[in-house]
Amino acid sequence: MSATADDRPGFELPLLLLAGFRTLIDELHAELARQGHPHIRPAHGFALQAIGPHGASATEVGRRLGVSKQAAGKTIDRLAELGYAERADDPADGRRKLVRLTPRGMDALGRSAVIFDELRSRWAATLGTGRLADLEDALRTVTGPAGLRVDTVSWFTS
Amino acid sequence: MSATADDRPGFELPLLLLAGFRTLIDELHAELARQGHPHIRPAHGFALQAIGPHGASATEVGRRLGVSKQAAGKTIDRLAELGYAERADDPADGRRKLVRLTPRGMDALGRSAVIFDELRSRWAATLGTGRLADLEDALRTVTGPAGLRVDTVSWFTS
DNA sequence: CTATTTCGACAACCACGTTGCCGATTTTAG
DNA sequence: CTAAAATCGGCAACGTGGTTGTCGAAATAG
Numbered sequence: 198m199s200a201t202a203d204d205r206p207g208f209e210l211p212l213l214l215l216a217g218f219r220t221l222i223d224e225l226h227a228e229l230a231r232q233g234h235p236h237i238r239p240a241h242g243f244a245l246q247a248i249g250p251h252g253a254s255a256t257e258v259g260r261r262l263g264v265s266k267q268a269a270g271k272t273i274d275r276l277a278e279l280g281y282a283e284r285a286d287d288p289a290d291g292r293r294k295l296v297r298l299t300p301r302g303m304d305a306l307g308r309s310a311v312i313f314d315e316l317r318s319r320w321a322a323t324l325g326t327g328r329l330a331d332l333e334d335a336l337r338t339v340t341g342p343a344g345l346r347v348d349t350v351s352w353f354t355s
Numbered sequence: 356m357s358a359t360a361d362d363r364p365g366f367e368l369p370l371l372l373l374a375g376f377r378t379l380i381d382e383l384h385a386e387l388a389r390q391g392h393p394h395i396r397p398a399h400g401f402a403l404q405a406i407g408p409h410g411a412s413a414t415e416v417g418r419r420l421g422v423s424k425q426a427a428g429k430t431i432d433r434l435a436e437l438g439y440a441e442r443a444d445d446p447a448d449g450r451r452k453l454v455r456l457t458p459r460g461m462d463a464l465g466r467s468a469v470i471f472d473e474l475r476s477r478w479a480a481t482l483g484t485g486r487l488a489d490l491e492d493a494l495r496t497v498t499g500p501a502g503l504r505v506d507t508v509s510w511f512t513s
Numbered sequence: 514c515t516a517t518t519t520c521g522a523c524a525a526c527c528a529c530g531t532t533g534c535c536g537a538t539t540t541t542a543g
Numbered sequence: 544c545t546a547a548a549a550t551c552g553g554c555a556a557c558g559t560g561g562t563t564g565t566c567g568a569a570a571t572a573g
Contacts, residue, residue, distance in 0.1 A: 210491065211376050211383075213495060214376040216494065217498055238512075240511065317368050318365075331490075333371055343378070344370065344371050345371070349370075352377065353397050
């Protein structure tokens, strides 16, 4: 018996991880839609996170998301159209435009955090608290410090 | 202490799942590149899987990937350009064009399966065989039968 | 004061998704 | 057998989000 004496095919692992991610994100957005945010989409959530409660410059948002400043600018345009973000002149730097969340954007961000906690609790109830914690620990182990980065949104189409 | 007495914030869970997926897919494509397939990209791998060893019609590929037949047609165009797939007239149905993998496409598909097995073995060595199996079982539990679907590629930008 | 760097925007382009439409062909109904 | 309906694949137009290159304006280094 080798260390790999296991009949599970390797290709299932990525599919299960992706399905888990998708399940959470789908449920998040279904709940957000119920709570008054029907137009927000997964990529927008990551952008809201990148802007953060304190605001950021477009370049900074791009850096956090791992995309060019131009791409960040387009996403910010989109969020502004939807009423989640707004641009303001930076009084301290005439080149910068400070991107800030609107109250609606703050609301979406806060609700997302609450919903994610609820979803995790539901998983914990299904799997058992220790099992879920072990799943998280295991993923942290194999992904290393990259496990919590947010710049993973658009890498797929790289 | 409630059933959710756990200080881990819920938002980390999706990030860890995505990071795990990304880690595997990145390593797969790095290895594929080393083995003579430098131009293949994640979305192409899913499409190769959807075509399968026996070939399929463009409409069928679209159905398997959960996209329109036009989108499937474009992806097939791309795979044909790269030398991984080809179209042939279906002798039994004049409307259909049978999409088949070229030998190069078959090679990529076979190597992907081998590499995924190797990557899973590496995770098993790091985490322990039972722990990895439990991780997979846990994900199967929370995702249900959707856990192994392939139509999850482009849902993100939905 | 001048040179360099940085920021944000514009333009052009690519990848990949969508709908709507179409001709060709097969299938089904009468 | 023929006429109507359904299916297949491709074309066109468009949306979204990514890229690079360029540019003027503003901050910073010398």
